[in-house]
Amino acid sequence: MNDGTLNQIIGLFPTPFMRVEAMIAAPLLAGLIEELRAAAHSANARSARLAHTRILAPDANPLIARLCGQIEPRLADFGELLFGERLVWSVKEIWGNVLDTGGQQAMHNHANSFISGVLYLTESHPSANTVFMKGPGGREFAFTNAHHGTEQGPFNADKWVSPDAAPGDLVLFPSYLLHEVPPNLGGQRITVAFNAIPERLNAWGYELGFSAAPPSGRRP
Numbered sequence: 341m342n343d344g345t346l347n348q349i350i351g352l353f354p355t356p357f358m359r360v361e362a363m364i365a366a367p368l369l370a371g372l373i374e375e376l377r378a379a380a381h382s383a384n385a386r387s388a389r390l391a392h393t394r395i396l397a398p399d400a401n402p403l404i405a406r407l408c409g410q411i412e413p414r415l416a417d418f419g420e421l422l423f424g425e426r427l428v429w430s431v432k433e434i435w436g437n438v439l440d441t442g443g444q445q446a447m448h449n450h451a452n453s454f455i456s457g458v459l460y461l462t463e464s465h466p467s468a469n470t471v472f473m474k475g476p477g478g479r480e481f482a483f484t485n486a487h488h489g490t491e492q493g494p495f496n497a498d499k500w501v502s503p504d505a506a507p508g509d510l511v512l513f514p515s516y517l518l519h520e521v522p523p524n525l526g527g528q529r530i531t532v533a534f535n536a537i538p539e540r541l542n543a544w545g546y547e548l549g550f551s552a553a554p555p556s557g558r559r560p
Contacts, residue, residue: 465526
């Protein structure tokens with residue numbers, strides 16, 4: 341409508357998504373690729389072309405400890421957006437993923453954590469960019485207006501494809517967000533995934549503390 345007035349669009353309660361380009365340097369990157377490629381022995385339940393390492397504690401070895409030390413300040417930055425306070429954050433568990441050509445990761449989210457993240461160690465073909473999606477909703481009837489004449493935007497899209505990732509790039513997102521990796525049409529894609537928790541949360545004097553138990557070896 342063009343009547344001289346200006347429409348003001350306000351995004352209510354937006355979901356944060358943080359991207360940090362080239363977060364780690366080449367020597368650490370190369371060491372992680374070598375270690376995780378050799379350690380990814382656990383086959384994915386739904387894709388034979390995807391393998392994982394066992395779940396690792398943040399102090400599992402010097403390489404992982406060094407990586408977690410670089411991640412944790414970024415967690416504090418992101419957590420401040422989520423909870424309005426700069427808290428002490430720590431990586432709860434961390435693991436590697438090796439996705440070969442044709443492999444994919446089914447839709448899932450991460451339980452028992454607040455921030456989850458992915459660190460890309462190798463080149464990632466655009467076909468295998470991580471896709472985030474809205475929750476499936478309840479049992480109510482649903483109506484959409486989706487056809488060739490509509491334009492998808494942040495207020496009507498069901499899915500959002502993350503930007504192309506380069507080696508060393510890190511992304512952080514709330515753990516409840518559903519996400520998946522479509523079939524990989526490129527070469528081998530190696531990533532590190534992790535979950536994180538704050539030291540505590542305080543709701544007007546009702547305080548909850550969080551601590552990480554030894555990892556069980558199973559992916560969340």
